[in-house]
Amino acid sequence: MRSKKILICFFIITLIVFYISNYSTIYTIDDLAYVIGIGFDTTDDNGIIKLSLQVAIPNSHGDNQGSSQSESSIVKTVECNTINDGINLINSYIGKKLSLSYCKVIIFSKDIPSKKIINYTATLLNDVEVRPYCSVLLSKCEASYFLQNSEPLLEKLSSKYYNSTPSPEQTTGFTEHINLVDFYNDYYDTFGDPCAVLGDITSEEDEKGHIENFGIASFHNGMLTGELTGxxxxxxxxxxxxxxxxxxxxxxxxxxxxxxxxxxxxxxxxxxxxxxxxxxxxxxxxxxxxxxxxxxxxxxxxxxxxxxxxxxxxxxxxxxxxxxxxxxxxxxxxxxxxxxxxxxxxxxxxxxxxxxxxxxxxxxxxxxxxxxxxxxxxxxxxxxxx
Amino acid sequence: MEEEKLNFIEASFLVLTILISHIIMDLPNMIIKSQNSSAVLNVIYITILVLIYFFIINKLFEPFDSKNILSISEFVGGKTLKVILGIIYSLYLICISAVILRGFCETLKIIYFPKAGLWIILGIFLVLAMLANKFGERNIIKINTILMPVILLSVFVIFIALLRNFEISRVFPLLGNGVKSTFVDGALNMCSFSGFIILFFVRPNLKNVKDYKKVGIVSILLSASYLVLSVASSLLLFPFLTANAEVLSVYLSACTIRFGKFMPRTDALFMFIWIFTFISYLSIIVSYIVKFSKESISPKSPSIATYISAIAIFIVALLPQNSTQVHFFQNVVYKYLSITIVFILSFVILLIGYIKKKKLNKTREIQ
Known part of the structure; x- marks a missing residue:
C-alpha cells in the first residue's frame, strides 16, 4: 500500500516536471548577450529616446569589424519610443537574447531633462533582470560616446572595470558610488535630494579617451541644480x-x-x-x-x-x-x-x-x-x- | 483513526507556519502604507493587543479542558451552530489561503516563470498539498518541524544582511500619521495575526493541554518578531512612498542583499525556502479543512474533503482578474474578514460557551 502511494507520487511529480520543462527558459551562456552598460541621450524629438547598450563579447578573437570600442564589447545605439522598444530592436541586430542581469552601469547624458531621468530609472527598476545595485552616472559627454570610449587605463575589459573598481570613498573620495535603487529612492525621499556621479571621457591628442569620474551632480525638485568638484x-x-x-x-x-x-x-x-x-x-x-x-x-x-x-x-x-x-x-x-x-x-x-x-x-x-x-x-x- | 497528538515544539511550529505565511503575503507593505513611519510602533502595539486577547481566550478555554471551538459551539448552539461554524471557518480558510497563494504565485510567475500559466503554478502547490495529506498528518507535522527553524533563520539572515543599509531615521516622526491612526485605526492591523485561528483548534491535539498557554505565547511572540523584522526591513530600507511594489516586499528586501562579490544574488535562495513554507502551509490548511468537515458534516470519505478543499482553493485563487483585485482583497477584504471571524465571532462563541458552562457548573454545585 505504501509502495503504491510512493509510485503514484513519483508518477505525478514526473508528470509535473515534464510539463514545467516546456515553460522553463533554460539559456546557456552562449544563448545570451550580456549588457554591461546602458546609456541614454537626448534627441531633437522629445518623445524619442536614444538608447545605447554596451554588450560584452564573451570570447573575443581580436576582430574589430563592426565593433565600436575594443574587442571586449560592442556598443549599439538606436532611437526608439520606449526603453523596451529599443532593447527589442537591438535584440534583432544582435541575434541573441539580451540579458540585463549583468548590467553594471547606467549612464544618463547631462542634457536629458531630469524628469525623464527618473522615468527611465523607474522603467529600469521595473525590469526583473536589472539589479538594483548597478551604478548611476551623469555624463558630461554623450552617453553613447562614453560607452564607446569607456576604456579604463589599467584594465582591458570594461565589464571587469565596472565590476572590480573599488568604491571611490575607499580610495580617493573624488566621487561617490551611487546605485540605481538609491538614486530612485532619493528622488522621492523627503529627507534629502538625489545626486549622481559625474563622469566624462578625457582624451589628449592622438590618444584614446579614458573614463574620468570626478565630482557629483545634485538634483532638487526633479531638476539638475549644479555640480560639486572633486x-x-x-x-x-x-x-x-x-x-x-x-x-x-x-x-x-x-x-x-x-x-x-x-x-x-x-x-x-x-x-x-x-x-x-x-x-x-x-x-x-x-x-x-x-x-x-x-x-x-x-x-x-x-x-x-x-x-x-x-x-x-x-x-x-x-x-x-x-x-x-x-x-x-x-x-x-x-x-x-x-x-x-x-x-x-x-x-x-x-x-x-x-x-x-x-x-x-x-x-x-x-x-x-x-x-x-x-x-x-x-x-x-x-x-x-x- | 485517533487524531495526532502534538508536543509543545510541534504545536508551536504548526501555529507559527500559519502566522508566518500570512505575514509573507504582503502585510509589511500594508502596515507601512497605513502607518508610515510608526509601522514598527504599531506592530509592537498590536502584538500587545493580541497577547492580551490570547490570555483572555486561554481563560475562556479553561472550563472546556481539551475541546476546540467547534465542540464548544455545539455546546452553545447545538449541532446546527457547529455545522454553520464549521462551514464558515472552512470558507474563511479557503478564501484566505487562496488569496495568499495567489499573491505568492504571482510573484513566482513575474520573476521566474513568465511564460507559465498561473493555473499551472497554483495547481502544482495544491497537488503537493493534497499528496502531503494523503501521506498523513503525522508526516506533515514532522516535515514542518524540520522546516520551521530554516524559515525563521532565513528572515533573521535577511535582517542582519540588510542592517548596514538601514536608515534608522525612517522611524521618525514617531507617531506617523498621528495618535488616532497609530493606536485606534491601527488596531485593525491585528488582522496580521489572523493565523491565530489555528489556536482555536489546536488544543485537543496537544499531548499536554497545559502546554496550550506556552504554545500560544511562543508562537505569537515569534511571529511578532518575524513581523517586526519584515516591517523594519522594508521601512528602514526604502522611503515608504516608494514601497508600492507588485511583488512581495520581503522579496524586494532580499533583492538588495549582497554578500560581497561572492554571492551577489541571494533572493533566489530565499524564494526557494519560502516555496517550501507555502507547501507546508497549504498542507496544514487542507488538513484543518478536512478536520472541520469531519467534525461538522462527517463525510463518508475524508479523501473527498481533501480533494474538494484543494479544488475550492484553486478556483478561488483564480477568481481575481487582475492584480488590482488581488490587492483589494489582500488589503481590504482580508482585513475586515479576519477581524470579524478570528477576533470577534470566535471570541463571542467562546464567551457565550464560558458563561453557559459557568452557570451549568453553578447549578450542579447547588444541586
Whole structure:
C-alpha cells in the first residue's frame, strides 16, 4: 500500500516536471548577450529616446569589424519610443537574447531633462533582470560616446572595470558610488535630494579617451541644480560618514610656499539639526584621524608643539572648507544631498507636520555650525631629524 | 483513526507556519502604507493587543479542558451552530489561503516563470498539498518541524544582511500619521495575526493541554518578531512612498542583499525556502479543512474533503482578474474578514460557551 502511494507520487511529480520543462527558459551562456552598460541621450524629438547598450563579447578573437570600442564589447545605439522598444530592436541586430542581469552601469547624458531621468530609472527598476545595485552616472559627454570610449587605463575589459573598481570613498573620495535603487529612492525621499556621479571621457591628442569620474551632480525638485568638484565631494563624503580613506593637502604652517599631505584614515561626523526661528540650524562635529604623508629634510613630527600647530591649522582649514561646501549645497545648489533631513525629522511628531514644514525647500535658508577635531598621529616612517 | 497528538515544539511550529505565511503575503507593505513611519510602533502595539486577547481566550478555554471551538459551539448552539461554524471557518480558510497563494504565485510567475500559466503554478502547490495529506498528518507535522527553524533563520539572515543599509531615521516622526491612526485605526492591523485561528483548534491535539498557554505565547511572540523584522526591513530600507511594489516586499528586501562579490544574488535562495513554507502551509490548511468537515458534516470519505478543499482553493485563487483585485482583497477584504471571524465571532462563541458552562457548573454545585 505504501509502495503504491510512493509510485503514484513519483508518477505525478514526473508528470509535473515534464510539463514545467516546456515553460522553463533554460539559456546557456552562449544563448545570451550580456549588457554591461546602458546609456541614454537626448534627441531633437522629445518623445524619442536614444538608447545605447554596451554588450560584452564573451570570447573575443581580436576582430574589430563592426565593433565600436575594443574587442571586449560592442556598443549599439538606436532611437526608439520606449526603453523596451529599443532593447527589442537591438535584440534583432544582435541575434541573441539580451540579458540585463549583468548590467553594471547606467549612464544618463547631462542634457536629458531630469524628469525623464527618473522615468527611465523607474522603467529600469521595473525590469526583473536589472539589479538594483548597478551604478548611476551623469555624463558630461554623450552617453553613447562614453560607452564607446569607456576604456579604463589599467584594465582591458570594461565589464571587469565596472565590476572590480573599488568604491571611490575607499580610495580617493573624488566621487561617490551611487546605485540605481538609491538614486530612485532619493528622488522621492523627503529627507534629502538625489545626486549622481559625474563622469566624462578625457582624451589628449592622438590618444584614446579614458573614463574620468570626478565630482557629483545634485538634483532638487526633479531638476539638475549644479555640480560639486572633486574636493567638495570629499567634504560631502566626510559629512555623510562615507569616506574611508583619502589624501588632502593643507598649506604648511611652517612654510607658506609648501603643502603638507595628510592621509585621512577615518572620519566620524555627528550631525544634529534643530529648527530655530522656523529655519534649520545644523551642527556638524567632525573628527579626523590623520597621518602626515609628505616629509622634508627639516620636518620634525616628534615635537609635540609642531604636531599641535599642524592640528590647529588643519582644524581651521577643514572647518572653512566644510562650511564652504555646506553653504554651497544650501545657497547655490539648494539641494540637501547630505540628507540632513533625517536629523531634522526628529523635531516633528507626525508625518503631516513634517510634510507641512517642507524641509527640502527650507534647506536653502539653513545655518551651519561646523566643529573639526583633527587627531594627528604623526607621520609614517620618517618622523623627523633631531 | 485517533487524531495526532502534538508536543509543545510541534504545536508551536504548526501555529507559527500559519502566522508566518500570512505575514509573507504582503502585510509589511500594508502596515507601512497605513502607518508610515510608526509601522514598527504599531506592530509592537498590536502584538500587545493580541497577547492580551490570547490570555483572555486561554481563560475562556479553561472550563472546556481539551475541546476546540467547534465542540464548544455545539455546546452553545447545538449541532446546527457547529455545522454553520464549521462551514464558515472552512470558507474563511479557503478564501484566505487562496488569496495568499495567489499573491505568492504571482510573484513566482513575474520573476521566474513568465511564460507559465498561473493555473499551472497554483495547481502544482495544491497537488503537493493534497499528496502531503494523503501521506498523513503525522508526516506533515514532522516535515514542518524540520522546516520551521530554516524559515525563521532565513528572515533573521535577511535582517542582519540588510542592517548596514538601514536608515534608522525612517522611524521618525514617531507617531506617523498621528495618535488616532497609530493606536485606534491601527488596531485593525491585528488582522496580521489572523493565523491565530489555528489556536482555536489546536488544543485537543496537544499531548499536554497545559502546554496550550506556552504554545500560544511562543508562537505569537515569534511571529511578532518575524513581523517586526519584515516591517523594519522594508521601512528602514526604502522611503515608504516608494514601497508600492507588485511583488512581495520581503522579496524586494532580499533583492538588495549582497554578500560581497561572492554571492551577489541571494533572493533566489530565499524564494526557494519560502516555496517550501507555502507547501507546508497549504498542507496544514487542507488538513484543518478536512478536520472541520469531519467534525461538522462527517463525510463518508475524508479523501473527498481533501480533494474538494484543494479544488475550492484553486478556483478561488483564480477568481481575481487582475492584480488590482488581488490587492483589494489582500488589503481590504482580508482585513475586515479576519477581524470579524478570528477576533470577534470566535471570541463571542467562546464567551457565550464560558458563561453557559459557568452557570451549568453553578447549578450542579447547588444541586
Amino acid at each position: 574636493e567638495e565631494t570629499i567634504y560631502h563624503l566626510i559629512v555623510t560618514n562615507q569616506l574611508q580613506n583619502t589624501v588632502l593637502s593643507i598649506p604648511n604652517p611652517f612654510n607658506d610656499s609648501e603643502y603638507i599631505a595628510l592621509s585621512i584614515d577615518s572620519t566620524h561626523t555627528k550631525s544634529k539639526a534643530k529648527i530655530v526661528n522656523g529655519f534649520p540650524y545644523i551642527t556638524c562635529n567632525v573628527k579626523f584621524n590623520t597621518r602626515i604623508l609628505s616629509s622634508s629634510i627639516n620636518s620634525d613630527y616628534l615635537d609635540k608643539n609642531n604636531l599641535e600647530k599642524i592640528e590647529d591649522y588643519a582644524n581651521s582649514f577643514f572647518k572653512v572648507n566644510i562650511e564652504n561646501y555646506l553653504y554651497k549645497t544650501s545657497l547655490v545648489l539648494k539641494s540637501d544631498i547630505a540628507k540632513f533631513g533625517k536629523y531634522g525629522v526628529r523635531n516633528f511628531l507626525t508625518w503631516d507636520k513634517w510634510k507641512e514644514y517642507d524641509w527640502l525647500t527650507k534647506y536653502a535658508s539653513s545655518t551651519f555650525k561646523v566643529n573639526v577635531d583633527t587627531h594627528l598621529k604623526s607621520s609614517y616612517l620618517v618622523v623627523g631629524i633631531n
